[in-house]
Amino acid sequence: MANDLTRQLGIRHPIVLAPLGGESSSAALVAAVSNSGGLGILGAAYMTPARIGEVLAEIRSLTDQPFGVNLFCPQVWKRDAAREAAFIEQLARYHAELGMPAPQVPAQFEEDFEAQLQVVLKDAPAVFSFTFGDLGRERIAALQSRGTKVWGTATQVREAVHLAALDVDGIMAQGAEAGAHRGTFMGSRDEGLVGTIALVPQVVDAVKVPVIAAGGIADARGVAAVQALGASAAAAGTVFLLADECPISSAYREALQNGQDHETVMTRAFSGRWARGLENRFMREYAGADLPDFPIPNALTRPLRQAAGKAGRPEFLSLWAGQAVALARREGAAAIVQRLAQGWTAP
Secondary structure (H helix, E strand, O other): OOOHHHHHHOOOOOEEEOOEOHHHOOHHHHHHHHHOOOEEEEEOOOOOHHHHHHHHHHHHHHOOOOEEEEEEOOOOOOOOHHHHHHHHHHHHHHHHHOOOOOOOOOOOOOOOHHHHHHHHHHHOOOEEEEEOOOOOHHHHHHHHHOOOEEEEEEOOHHHHHHHHOOOOOEEEEEOOOOOEEOOOOOOOOHHHOOOHHHHHHHHHHHOOOOEEEEOOOOOHHHHHHHHHOOOOEEEEOHHHHOEOOOOOOHHHHHHHHHOOHHHEEEEOOOOOOOEEEEOOHHHHHHOOOOOOOOOHHHHHHHHHHHHHHHHOOHHHOOOEOOOOHHHOOOEOHHHHHHHHHOOOOOO
16 A cells, blocks of 8 residues: 555555644544554644643654644734624623633733744654645755655645645645635635645646645545545545544534534634534624634634533534534544545555
């Protein structure tokens, strides 16, 4: 089953765990995927630098196989008092409904990216992937000098070409079907909603580096499809949310098990950035609202989401999921890797 990418990384299967952030981020899941011959990637964007170091150490205690880390590129954003106040006013109603204290504006809305990156540089994982734009040649070269392969995320061909010009080692081509945050960094939301079947072959033709296909891949058939389109590996996220090693709340897990393809929608409600998830009350009631810039809503909604998970209230959870959600089923990560790998034909 080896190809240039698997040989380069020293993994058995061209199966990648798409980076899962927030409550779904788990050292046990990353290690289980890597131990099964795939490549686990840790979604670390919301972790403090110190916490990233702790989780990386935990992963290394659980596996001696290659794995990766993902961070979000720094975004330009600004505060707007009126939009913030309107967002908090509605949020306060939900807090009251759950018996929570009124929302508090946090001391900071996001982690220090440079400090996060320094932890990754020191650890030197096999792969570093980035989302939301341009990491910059200097940072890419610094990671590569440590032996880390660097992958950018593209949702359209022009983004892939831009990333390839920065000398990245691979492109994660994120189709419109993918769950969670869109990696789009050029043009409008809709310009970045290219389906996986259309996106992957065009990116393969446009760049010289390996392409890792993502979006709507949840079984062996999806893996076989992206191999036929020229991808060097298949990345899956939603299917791993139901893995035994994934620590999501029971309310989130139940929603996924009952989810259907047509129930996933694009929303900015929870974070201020477009993301795909199972539609719920929170999404509907914030639809069309003039939201603050990302990452402000993400930080403001975090206490509500955490409380809702404990209370079993899925209507207040960011139920990130891709359009292939109905193909996911609860099983161990190793079984998921093996099931997906069956779709890849050895050369």
